[in-house]
Amino acid sequence: MSIPISAFGWDLFGSTRKVSSHYADPYPGVVTRKFIKLPVGAVRPEGWLKSTLEAWAGGITGHLHEYRSDTFWNTWDNRRSRSEQGRLHSWWPFEQQGYWADGVVQLAYILDDERLKSIADELINKILAGQNADGYMGCVPDNPYSNDGDVYVQSQLTLSLMSYYSATKDPRIIRAMQRGLKHIYENCKPLPVKEGQLARGWVGTGWPYSCHIIDAALWLYSKTGDRQMMNFADLIYRAMQEIPSDFEIRNLLLDGDTLYDNHGVDVGETIRIPAMYYLYSGNSDDLNASIKGLDSVDRYHGQVHGGPASDEHIRETGAVNCTEFCTHTVFNYTRLVLFSITGDVKYADAVERTLFNVGQGAAKPDGKAIQYYTAPNQVVCTRTSCNAADLGPRNRRQLFRPDGDPEVQCCIGESTRLYPNYVRDMWFASPDYGLAAAGYGPCTVSAKAGRKGKIVTIEEKTKYPFEEKIHFVIKSSESIKFPLYLRIPGWCKDASIKLNGKLYTDSVRPGRMVTIDRLWACGDEVELNLPMKIRFVRGDKASVAVERGPLVYALKIKHNWKKVGERFPGFPDWQVSAGSDWNYALCLKLGYEWNKNFPSIARSPEPDWYFTIKYPKVPESSFPWEYPPIELVCKGKKVDGWELIDGDVTPDVPQSLIINDNPEEDITLVPYGCAPIRITYFPVAELKRK
Numbered sequence: 001m002s003i004p005i006s007a008f009g010w011d012l013f014g015s016t017r018k019v020s021s022h023y024a025d026p027y028p029g030v031v032t033r034k035f036i037k038l039p040v041g042a043v044r045p046e047g048w049l050k051s052t053l054e055a056w057a058g059g060i061t062g063h064l065h066e067y068r069s070d071t072f073w074n075t076w077d078n079r080r081s082r083s084e085q086g087r088l089h090s091w092w093p094f095e096q097q098g099y100w101a102d103g104v105v106q107l108a109y110i111l112d113d114e115r116l117k118s119i120a121d122e123l124i125n126k127i128l129a130g131q132n133a134d135g136y137m138g139c140v141p142d143n144p145y146s147n148d149g150d151v152y153v154q155s156q157l158t159l160s161l162m163s164y165y166s167a168t169k170d171p172r173i174i175r176a177m178q179r180g181l182k183h184i185y186e187n188c189k190p191l192p193v194k195e196g197q198l199a200r201g202w203v204g205t206g207w208p209y210s211c212h213i214i215d216a217a218l219w220l221y222s223k224t225g226d227r228q229m230m231n232f233a234d235l236i237y238r239a240m241q242e243i244p245s246d247f248e249i250r251n252l253l254l255d256g257d258t259l260y261d262n263h264g265v266d267v268g269e270t271i272r273i274p275a276m277y278y279l280y281s282g283n284s285d286d287l288n289a290s291i292k293g294l295d296s297v298d299r300y301h302g303q304v305h306g307g308p309a310s311d312e313h314i315r316e317t318g319a320v321n322c323t324e325f326c327t328h329t330v331f332n333y334t335r336l337v338l339f340s341i342t343g344d345v346k347y348a349d350a351v352e353r354t355l356f357n358v359g360q361g362a363a364k365p366d367g368k369a370i371q372y373y374t375a376p377n378q379v380v381c382t383r384t385s386c387n388a389a390d391l392g393p394r395n396r397r398q399l400f401r402p403d404g405d406p407e408v409q410c411c412i413g414e415s416t417r418l419y420p421n422y423v424r425d426m427w428f429a430s431p432d433y434g435l436a437a438a439g440y441g442p443c444t445v446s447a448k449a450g451r452k453g454k455i456v457t458i459e460e461k462t463k464y465p466f467e468e469k470i471h472f473v474i475k476s477s478e479s480i481k482f483p484l485y486l487r488i489p490g491w492c493k494d495a496s497i498k499l500n501g502k503l504y505t506d507s508v509r510p511g512r513m514v515t516i517d518r519l520w521a522c523g524d525e526v527e528l529n530l531p532m533k534i535r536f537v538r539g540d541k542a543s544v545a546v547e548r549g550p551l552v553y554a555l556k557i558k559h560n561w562k563k564v565g566e567r568f569p570g571f572p573d574w575q576v577s578a579g580s581d582w583n584y585a586l587c588l589k590l591g592y593e594w595n596k597n598f599p600s601i602a603r604s605p606e607p608d609w610y611f612t613i614k615y616p617k618v619p620e621s622s623f624p625w626e627y628p629p630i631e632l633v634c635k636g637k638k639v640d641g642w643e644l645i646d647g648d649v650t651p652d653v654p655q656s657l658i659i660n661d662n663p664e665e666d667i668t669l670v671p672y673g674c675a676p677i678r679i680t681y682f683p684v685a686e687l688k689r690k
């Protein structure tokens, strides 16, 4: 049965637009994206960002297939024996390998690393060679779609193929994906289904998982104009609204103001789909569903570190409430899609917040281990320290391990694409032949700009987010006229821009993209100054967190790493615990609206008044996540009785206001990403003197 397009009330195929960009797809849809993706490899990291990516290349991303070859390398070779195992275990490895495949492909071509490129090439060849003669590319070659996760597996696998195509333009990719999706469309439609039943192969652990194959269907349509792919996308989108599931897209479309209790990763992935479909439907209800859904996650579940509280399922906020690593990657991916479609700076701000804080803070700086679960306040991470809600007490998922969780390797796979997704989308093309800076950090972008499509290289020199200034140098073989878009973060009230040493503007509004449209000469320089003011963020139990620019700050606590096993040579399991006192309240002046259960903070002085900024001497060419180059010093006082539960579980933040006679002491805060052991949500005490 085919679904008539007229059911949606618009003519899909008659009206794709011409877009003025050298990077626009041939079939971009009826709505023009505000910003268009550049190919993988157009942005090259420099400075601390390059060091961080190189750590991952020498760490998890570059070696996961060796020390966990069972999941990440032999997966496709062993498809037949795997399909005889239990329901979940028969498709999980394919899902997880799909994540890593995307991570290693992107990292290889972003770093232009020959070793990684040969791994990526071999992996892609292996995947393409494993495709059945009839086009099927799922995980049960002898009995297609007999497995619940079969379509979901392919949705993740195809993301890695799309990245590979972006980097190499290998024509085999489009052909293989077309054959693969055509096979699903013709043999495993999600509709029609009998009442109370779902189509086999589409169920997963809640049907929306599988619907992410719409990414691939829309992508294929955008490249080829193949109407069957758009019919498939229509069918999936319609099924998402008709089939009951544990995360119903129809609720998102009807009422985006929602308290979620679903698997956070699933929410993060699914919530972008209406916005992606909007590019082809032109129906603003679709776009608004994604916008409202993401807003709801942030409003009701957002933690200061940038992610929702989500230890598997999304839950209420709280200082010791954990977030699963996968969540960091999928929400950032979704935000980058939303930024590309809407141009709304708040999504790019949120991407930086997540990466620099909760994402980096859940990874060992050497790129060799991650936490499956991480929390804003964690002062001990051992085999028995984690109290995440879904698994019950004392699970091991707060350890730093090279496979996240040995049984469930989703997070380790997803971890490998967190940084590559960021670097890839630091720069976009604009639909007026321009270039746009979305995420900041040291890098170089080379891309076509101006009507004639000449290559422009822009060097971005900065230590951002550890400093406020970003210096751009334009390089090109001739002068080129094009608009340069610069993101002014929502947190920056006093941004200013200099052009070739002279003030260009100092009246730019926060949360906007600023455009400089001119004839650029080789050697032109732009200096963007983003003054970072300190802000207080209120948390659970009237606690306070501290932000400055895109960075959240946490108490500097001496942290003791200890190996607790080395299942894979060179990649140990680590616990980490506090080697100094951590039970500090932040001493602040109180406001007049007195309420001892929710003490107000004085409006004056400004938050900056409380802090002295220090730039400690760090070892030459050291790594910022290991040796923080910036610290904040302020007053704190110890909170009696705020101690570990049973000696090894981080206690919740105590209710403010804290009243005691303990002395006020200088305490030091460091960037969250530098603090594997940390207090982020502080209780509040009244500042008596500074």
Ligand SMILES: [Zn+2]
Pocket: 324, 325, 326, 327, 409, 410, 411, 412, 414
């Ligand atoms: Zn995970």
